Amino acid sequence: MLLGLDLGTGSAKALLLAIDGTVIAEASHAYKVQAPQPGWAETHPAAWWEAVAIAVSTVMQNQGDCMPDDHVEAIGLSGQMHGVVLTDAKGEPLRPAILWADTRSSHALDRYRALSPTLQKQLANPVTTGMAGATLLWLQAQEPDVYATARWALQPKDWLRLQLTGAVAAEASDASGTLLYDVLHDCWAIDVLDALHLRSDWLPTLIPSTCIAGTLTAVAAAHLGLRSGLPVIAGAADTAAAMLGSGLLTSGTMQLTVGSGAQIVTPRSQPIADSPIRTHLYRTALPDQWYTLAAMQNAGLALEWVRHLLDLSWQQVYADTFNVVPGCEGLTFLPYFTGERTPHLDPNARGAWVGLGLHHTRSHLMRSALEGVAFAIKQGLEAIAATGSNVTELRLAGGGTLEPVWRQLLADVLQVPLYGVTVSAASARGAAILAGMGSGIYADVQALPQVPIQPNPVMPRSPDANLMAAWERFQSLYPHLHEWRDRWR
Numbered sequence: 001m002l003l004g005l006d007l008g009t010g011s012a013k014a015l016l017l018a019i020d021g022t023v024i025a026e027a028s029h030a031y032k033v034q035a036p037q038p039g040w041a042e043t044h045p046a047a048w049w050e051a052v053a054i055a056v057s058t059v060m061q062n063q064g065d066c067m068p069d070d071h072v073e074a075i076g077l078s079g080q081m082h083g084v085v086l087t088d089a090k091g092e093p094l095r096p097a098i099l100w101a102d103t104r105s106s107h108a109l110d111r112y113r114a115l116s117p118t119l120q121k122q123l124a125n126p127v128t129t130g131m132a133g134a135t136l137l138w139l140q141a142q143e144p145d146v147y148a149t150a151r152w153a154l155q156p157k158d159w160l161r162l163q164l165t166g167a168v169a170a171e172a173s174d175a176s177g178t179l180l181y182d183v184l185h186d187c188w189a190i191d192v193l194d195a196l197h198l199r200s201d202w203l204p205t206l207i208p209s210t211c212i213a214g215t216l217t218a219v220a221a222a223h224l225g226l227r228s229g230l231p232v233i234a235g236a237a238d239t240a241a242a243m244l245g246s247g248l249l250t251s252g253t254m255q256l257t258v259g260s261g262a263q264i265v266t267p268r269s270q271p272i273a274d275s276p277i278r279t280h281l282y283r284t285a286l287p288d289q290w291y292t293l294a295a296m297q298n299a300g301l302a303l304e305w306v307r308h309l310l311d312l313s314w315q316q317v318y319a320d321t322f323n324v325v326p327g328c329e330g331l332t333f334l335p336y337f338t339g340e341r342t343p344h345l346d347p348n349a350r351g352a353w354v355g356l357g358l359h360h361t362r363s364h365l366m367r368s369a370l371e372g373v374a375f376a377i378k379q380g381l382e383a384i385a386a387t388g389s390n391v392t393e394l395r396l397a398g399g400g401t402l403e404p405v406w407r408q409l410l411a412d413v414l415q416v417p418l419y420g421v422t423v424s425a426a427s428a429r430g431a432a433i434l435a436g437m438g439s440g441i442y443a444d445v446q447a448l449p450q451v452p453i454q455p456n457p458v459m460p461r462s463p464d465a466n467l468m469a470a471w472e473r474f475q476s477l478y479p480h481l482h483e484w485r486d487r488w489r
Helices: 045-061 104-113 117-123 132-142 144-149 156-165 190-196 218-224 238-245 300-310 314-323 362-385 404-414 426-438 465-488
Strands: 002-007 011-017 023-030 074-079 085-087 152-154 212-215 231-233 255-258 262-268 280-283 290-296 332-334 352-354 394-397 418-420
Touching: 002 045, 002 156, 002 238, 002 426, 011 045, 011 426, 023 045, 045 156, 045 218, 074 156, 074 238, 074 426, 085 156, 104 132, 117 190, 132 144, 132 190, 152 156, 156 212, 156 218, 156 231, 231 426, 238 255, 238 262, 238 280, 238 290, 238 426, 255 362, 262 362, 290 362, 300 362, 314 362, 314 404, 332 362, 332 465, 352 465, 362 404, 362 465, 394 404, 404 418, 404 465
Parallel strands: 002 074, 074 231, 255 394, 394 418
Antiparallel strands: 002 011, 011 023, 085 152, 212 231, 255 262, 262 290, 280 290, 332 352
């Protein structure tokens, strides 16, 4: 069997996969994202390492009597994108990791915007906070001693691999999301680093995602409770791994995943960048394949905040909220708690309820939050469509899309059929599949286990006038609030 490890934003996941694609067991262990200052998002890598050990121990205990642990044949990796782990030569972190949700680097973005059009074209991506390049510019200016003494600048899952194998490496699916990578030519963008006066000596050598990056050391094996010498595969960024895990392999298909954020992805056989650049273009885990991504930062993240604020259980949300008339009787919610990427590229965007009246209840507030997240996803879908992708249906994945009434609202807002993908922990499953590819168990893409798609899609109902009016209100609010914020901040 194969072991997939996924280093997420809020938890580490471990998944055991049988060779035929059956999930034998899965487990996770959470850790906290720290915010020592407003707009900051950090986690100490030591918390990751401990959580991975607990998740692996739990998943091995949960496998039942089907196989002893010495039948794990390889380990694959997946991890959150864009973050930065600065380490010494031995891989010891010099400070907490700065994560994708961090917005402290907003002032550094002007350095990127001042690059020549030729250099910007190489990056093929919008310039946003939370990306490794912008974060490194902040570290260069604000923590020069740490910046100068660091030996490696690693992505989160690349740091995890270093702990497992003692070997330093990077791969394209994560590297292409750093704003330090030439997406069009598939290599580190050394001329961009030179123009930004950033170091390039701390960027690891790039290897294929399916390559064996090393073997499990004795120290790491003791920490995880596994045998040493297991092959560890290079792995992939979480979105690229999730594409493998959920079977999204073919150009022309499109998938919406809803978790803490929401992503819409579609594979491409050519690296065609968006113009104007509102969507992202990254490498998949497969050779000669890219994907376009619309990234909305606040989905489950915003809904959890509202739910806790209103003191509602999820059972109450689904039982009561959908009794409210669509459009929430004039109430509109913007979910931009941590800024927004697609389509606004505004790290300083913030959330709001607009249109509150005495007739509104907490069910109105909660329903408006669900509608606001759905509308934000619709803006992402429109941005994807503008790149030339024909949106006629969507695959729907992610733990945040299981409730039927929520799925129906998404279908009604997006006005496309939604086909459920019956895969949990898609990134961890994709990591396990990469373990199988790298170790030779799966000879090629055609040999990968198939992923079942629910045959009966959630069909959109006829457009509701109240919901359409709410959509128009939603679209109009951001420009007005953006202007107001710039005037009064």
